[in-house]
Amino acid sequence: MAVVEQLPCYRGRPVTLFTDLYQLTMMYGQYQAGQHRQRVVFDLFYRKNPSQNGYVIAAGLEQVVWYLQNLRFGSEEIDYLRQLRMFDESFLDELRRFRFTGDLFAVPEGTIVFPHEPLLRVEGPIFEVQLVESALMSFINHQSLIATKAQRVVDAAQSGGKRGPVIEMGLRRAQNMDAAVFGARAAYIGGCVATSNVLAGQSFGIPVAGTQGHAWIQSFPSELEAFRAYYRAFPDNTVLLVDTYDVLRSGVPNAITVAKEMEKDGRQLRGIRIDSGDLAYLSKRARAMLDAAGLTYVEIVASSDLDEWTIRDLIMQEARIDSWGVGTHLITSYDHPALGCVYKLAAQEENGRLVPRIKVSENAEKVTNPGKKKVLRLLVDGIASADLIALDDEQFNPAEPLELFDPVHTYKRKVIQNYEIQELLVPVVVGGELVYELPSLAAIREHVVMGLSQFSSEVKRHVNPHIYHVDLSDKLWNLKQHLLRQWRPHAR
Template sequence: MTNQTVSEVSHQRALQRIEEISQLAVYRNRPVALYTDLYQLTMMYGHYQAGRHRQRVVFDLFYRKNPSQNGYVIAAGLEQVVWYLHHLHFDDAQIEYLKSLNMFSDAFLEELRSFRFTGDLYAVPEGTIVFPQEPILRVEGPLFEVQLIESALLSFVNHQSLIATKTQRIVDAAKSGGSQGPVIEMGLRRAQNMDAAVFGARASFIGGCIATSNVLAGQCFGIPVSGTQGHAWIQSFPSELDAFRAYYRAFPDHTVLLVDTYDVLRSGVPNAITVAKEMEQDGKRLQGIRIDSGDLAYLSKQARAMLDDAGLHYVKIVASSDLDEWTIRDLIMQKAKIDSWGVGTKLITSYDHPSLGGVYKLAAQEANGRLEPRIKISENAEKVTNPGKKKVLRLLVDGVASADLIALDDEQFNPAEPLELFDPVHTYKRKVIQNYEIQELLVPVFVGGKLVYELPTLQAIRETVVKGLSQFSSEVLRHVNPHIHHVDLSQKLWDLKQYLLRQWRPHAKYNK
């Protein structure tokens, strides 16, 4: 089979998959062209006026700092990126709105009418473990197109990557001390808006949650849904026992009872035990009780003892109440008797670190008929960009990730030959690796505007996370003061960066 045939087969499969996804309620019939900041359009217009809009450019999307004290990020949001680029166009209503701003010429607006993404997109697959400074997306195409999409791409990738990463921390904490307590995402009412809630639930499943309370996310993404009752249900009945019995009659095979509306130990648990015994007479079993407030360690231990004394060893205890990875870890250390965790606010908002802070930077631009590297220089060393069209390589020794290497796209490496790596800032820090395996992280998604990447299922993405995490040592994965996984530059890229810095320095002026 020829490469052209393979590409066409990939294209057709990819199209079929994105069309299926586009029918989901969260995607269907949504306008996308104006999902941008105004300054993207003003820059596009400036380039258009200067006759530069067809110049070919390369932009990198990456982040600079890991969130929540973590040692890595789980890349997510590519599905939204693909949906957006596949459907990106300006309709009449959007053109009329832009015209009403009295900022753009009629000729420019006419150019927008035929706008389609015709560039190349390379991306790390969703679920990939990534690190600061590494391109998560690399976009190449006409400046006119690549400039417009900046804000949308950042929005999609920043949000879902952040929530997937926060979720994984929480899920990992729930496994500490040998516990296997699953985590349920319950953040709909605390998310900033519907999109944040729905796509946050998607990201939480990527990060390891087993279910969500968000029904729309369940419908759209096939995530298992989970939910019981709220305090208002209990309060609306003459007594707590009446409420529990009514709920059992409504859901005889899925009964989980909320026991903290009045008094967990003197009312909630005793009433739950009464209903559980009545259920046993009907050949049914109470699935669990949920505690949503109070001292969860003390209450869960007391509730477990009461349930066990009543012969209800099978009844599970679910805890909620403003949980995060630190609270869960502490509760496990206190030997709380909790079987599963419902986590809302602090997961869906990534409460302690609410923004990933990814950036989108120019790396190369067409000049003299070829792509020439571009660099951004800053007083802050971490904000100095890596120039040129690049790729990201993960280097594994005996199956364990030893380092990542950012290299120029045309570089080749032979795993049979020793490779010297060095810290790009403290260059005296060096090591040599041999007999290593290379994983190229960026894969083609769009080529010449043609979609060639078949989006995986959400379950497959989740498996990518598990496989990716297995390649790193526990020191890199720990929650506090993780070992730094080094992201190095190839010698050729480092030399190019130093050359461009030297080119700039003679022209710099410093005001003391």
């Protein structure tokens, strides 16, 4: 854990009261009732894919681990809670001794996941497991959402045979510092090659990128002087912003002048950036002008409120853009700003054993899957065929045929044979101790690429993707139906 604690964006962070008040009121009620040591299992999952996507990229686990390992009630927190006049001193004394001693199983960051399957399974005393709900949801909700949005943008930038890299440039449009820093981390997981956010770069080792803004150009007597000054400052990494005044009549001609001067010095202009106007038209004209001047090596970078749809359209229009700077629409997941994870009780201790629990709702989608569960990915010839949510003690033999069925429309069935099983939930914290080696961001990015390679293009398409099946095992489905039948006669 020392590596996580040393990161600049974590230093001095108060985390213990990063919770909703009702977590504390429930803990107090459980303490007063003598139930606070009762062991429980909670699942964290989401119900709907964002941004019309067919899947989500799980992210945020590193922050979950950091949070659980640093969860302590100090004097400041205790004094504040005392001032609320809601809790007695014996409860506050209990909080002073608080440590997370439970178990956390999670899908590794970068895993491709789907609605209703647990991304985290948390087990331990209800006093502990209840408190962490809101923080865990916040970490997983946000980063999984941004990583997924980033992957959509990156995928669009590589459509039509292109290989245009994407730079995350959303710091100034993010809701706050945490959203910007952790959003940049998630965007890098999703496939962006760099960020403009220097704190994110320092904290996570993400490559940083940036040139100049329009104010730089305006602060000089002329655009040409501004370009020359920037070249003198950064002779080995000169990218010039060409749309402050007029892209084609001023910006590009002045950039060509500086590029020719650089060639005389034995250097090359790296690129130009266009941040406004008709990017398809301007990039094609700019490319023609650069090529005519013998500057075929100069790249064109585009920004200006881009998202996956705009990028895809620009590529279809044969825009001559080599790389993309994407800000607002990525860092805020502008079209779908919340993932909507939930955290639900799945099992509770009774007489020394865990008993399955179910939440029932008029909305069938909100009926939970009971019991302590695992998630299995079933691959046939290396391609993911379905995910299976099963009870944790179930065993499956890949050498034997397995019949899968839709948990709602049960007549929809298929049989798979000679399949490979990948167990998605892995132990991360056991008995309060970290047992998992946190991977590097580079390894997480590779995990995303590997995971996506296991799915058909139909699942990955941006519009009306194929619905990937997440099924229940026979045993889990029967348990769920049994609990539903038990519940109905007692409904009031």
